[in-house]
Amino acid sequence: MTEQNSPSDQKSGSKDAESLWEFVPLADYHIPGLPARSAAATSWTSLKRIFRRANEESTAAVKEEAKLSALPQVRLKYLVQPPNLSEAARALDASLNEWMLSCTSDCPVKFVIGQPHSDHAEIVRQWGLRYKATPITPPTYQQIFTGDGRWFDSWPVSDLPWILPNLERCYLRHASGLTLLRELFERAENGRLGRGVIGCDSWGWAYLQRVWPMSRPDALTLQAFDGQRLASLLTHLVALRSNKRICFRNARTGNDILTIPGSDSEVPREIVELAAHCRGNVGIAILYWRDRLRTEPDTEETNSDADKKMSEQGETDEERVWVSAKLSEPVLPIGTDEYTAFVLHALLLHGGMPASLLPELLPLSHYRCMAILLRLRNAGVVEWKQGCWWVAGLAYENVRGFLCGHDYLADGF
Amino acid sequence: MEKENQIAQIFKTLDIATAVKLASIVALSALFIIFIQRVLPWIANRLHGKNRLLLLALVPLIRLLIILTTFALIVPLLIEPSIQNMVAVFGTVGLALGFALKDYASSLIAGIVAIGEKPYRNGDWVEIGGVYGEVYHVGMRTIKIVTADDDKVSIPHSCLWNDSIINANDGSPSLQCVADFYLHPQHDAKQARQTLHDVALTSPYLHFDDPIAVILQEKPWGTHYRLRAYPVDASQQFRFVSDLTVRGKAALSNLGINFVTFPNLDGQGDLT
Incomplete structure (x- = not known):
């Protein structure tokens, strides 16, 4: 059987993981940078992409890596667990704490902006659970088109806070699709809806800034996961077997990327590059990481084999996982118009x-x-x-x- | 006899080596010009916005530089490079061109002026002499324009001297589009204006960094609305106006606003 970290380890690990999540005002978001050599390589790749046909790129593969195969789901489940969003919710709570304690009605609504695939809505929901906040369901598309004001009946009449995790689901980019949203902004900003937290996707937020121009420097977002944070998070996402070290190794160079458990050494270049490529978006970075993990064909396991293997202990001291050097991203089809x-x-x-x-x-x-x-x-x-x-x-x-x-x-x- | 000697003194004797050199210079220049005229637009069409327009605009400038360089290399091979000889040769050539090929020479000179003054560049949307389209080639003598109906029109550069040139984007990717709406005078103008603004704001073609404006003017036959906005790319202008018109009509109809069908003042109404 596989085992999680021991309780004391878990506790300290959880504390460390919690500190990885930080909510900051939008202006304080720092997109992770690349080392100069990597930046030049990225620019060269972008330039080549202008002149290259899509199918050429997608078929180009690293020769050595062609021999490796993708990991079975059961191993992926242990090597890259879903991040614990309650830790992110705790970090959000720390940022909202002062606002929650203040009694003034100057700022009845707080906005939490998240990038695609970064689970902002779930984080807001989990924060809401801590305060028994009323979750507001987005209006139906019919309600949006007709500007049906009955949607506002779903707001609580008590003093309890409310949450609207998906603001991007409350409008449509249509001449008849903005009325309800403007009404929402007017009511929320005036404090007529009470105190609440609104989650919104970053793209929807960019558009809504044009629909309802408002200066919200206090809108919060999850701070970018740079190389350091990302390496720590990926380490925390591994469910360790008690007596096994797990070594993530670059499939092209053979260099170690992460060794768990391992000493806190310099952040590997591969992780710094990954963080920069994802512009600090942790959800996307985890998806890339999962997608890049490989195994050697002779050690490939079926699900049942893997379960069996996981249950056996003390066979080997190190479990080696190869990490593809290539980011295998879907490329837009030729003739994208x-x-x-x-x-x-x-x-x-x-x-x-x-x-x-x-x-x-x-x-x-x-x-x-x-x-x-x-x-x-x-x-x-x-x-x-x-x-x-x-x-x-x-x-x-x-x-x-x-x-x-x-x-x-x-x-x- | 003396005159013949004087002319002979101006021109150098053309031996085989010089002739080969001349031919090589001309051939290389021609090849280089062809290369630039094909490769730069090819690269430019893989880019977007300002970068595309900048690269396209470089084509005539580089070509002019090549021609001037070629000229500077050829002239010393043909004539003795003294001021006296230069004045004599260029004066004679200029006189001949002035009389025999006046219009051609005028267009060539206007072409050089156009590179400096930039009244139009590759990628610009211009109207010259009632023809509206995108400039896709700035040649030595003419510019070539492709219209919305895919007609290709050649216009001599000499139009610079007399015609007015209307440039809709002037080297920038931004191009203002206008959709017109003619409404019955009995309606809520405030609501109609807000609706038309939202129509532009929700168009997928809209470029957000440029302003949206709704202008209305009362006419004897009704109210004329002009919805002004900018598409993401200048080449989308006709589709953008169509989109604004289709969705604008639908949105105004939903409000119960009627459209004017015909000026009701016996043709005296001005629809512009």
Whole structure:
């Protein structure tokens, strides 16, 4: 059986992990930088990408890595556990503590802005649980279109705080889709809704700043995970077996990236580069990390084998996991046109949406939208889950770069 | 006999080595010009916005530099490089051009002026003599424009001397578009203005860094609304105006606002 860290280790580990999460005002967000050599390499890659066809890049693989295979889910489950968002909620609470204790009504609402795939809504929900805050469900699309004010009946009449974790789900980029949101801002800013915390996706926030121009320097966001923080977090995400060291090793160079348990040494270049590539977005960084982990074919395990192996102890002292040197990102298909850009932009601005709504917002027919979405899905750029289409985590950086490069409105991160 | 000697003194004797040198210089220059005219637009079309326009605008400038360099290399091979000889040769050539190829020479000179003054560059959207389109080639004698109907029009540079040149974006990717709406005078103008503003704000083509403006003017036949906004890219202007018009009409109809169908003052109404 696999084992978690011992309780005392867990306690101290939890404390360390908690300090990794920090909420700061938007202006204090620091995008992690790259060492000069890596920055030059990144610029060269970007330049090559302008002239290269998409399918050339996707087929290029590191020769040595071709021999390695992806890890089975069961090993991934132990090597990269989902981050504990209650620690993030505690960090948010620390940032909101002063505001919660103050009795003035100058600032009845606090905004928490999160980048895509960084789970801002869940963090706000978990914070709300600590105060028994009333969670507000976003209005239905019909309510948004008709500006149905009955939605405001769902606000609590008591003095308890409320939370609205998904502000990006409360509007539509349509001439009839902004009324309810403006009404919400007016009521919330005036204090008519009481005290609450609103979570919003960074892309939706960028757009809403144009709809309801307001200066909110106090809006909070999760501080970027630079190399140091990311290395610590990835270490915490590993569920250790008591007597085994786990060594994450670069598949190209053979250098050790992380050794767990290990001494706090210099942050490996690979992790610094990963943090910079993800612009400090922890959710995306974890997705990349999971995607890059490899194993040698002869040690490949089936799920049952792996479980069996996990239950045996003391066989070896070190478990070696290879980390692919290449970021295998989905590339936008050849001939990505302005309509594809519209679809991707709409998905980001609304934090994902059902295909049936796209024709209402874009100058495209339903069939055209579906054709674009399916093409993007085949390329791995978008995915369909929970009834909505989303920009896939591994494709996010490419999509963001594409939209920014074409002068579309982008988030401030 | 003396005159013949004087002319012979101006020009150098053209031996085979010089002829080969001349031919090589001309051929290399021509190749270089062709290379620049193909490669730079190819690269530019893979970029976007300012970078694209900057690269496109460099093409005629580099070509002019190549031509001047070629000229500077060729002239000393053909004539003795003294001031007296230069004045004599260029004076004669200038006189011949002035009489025989006046319009051609005028366009060539205007082409050089255009590179300096930049009334139009590659990638600009211009209207010259009633023709509106995107400049896709600035040649030595003419510019070439592609219209919205995909017609390609050549216009001599000499239009600079007499015609007015309307440049919609002037080297920048921003280009203002205007969608017109003609409404029945009986309506809530405040609501209509806010709705049209939202129509622009929600258009997927909108470039957010530029302002949106709704201008309205009362006319004898109704109210004329002009919705002004900027698309993300200048090439989207026609689709952007169409999008504003389609969604603007739908939004105004939802408000129960009627459109003017025809000026009701026996044609005296001014629709502009």
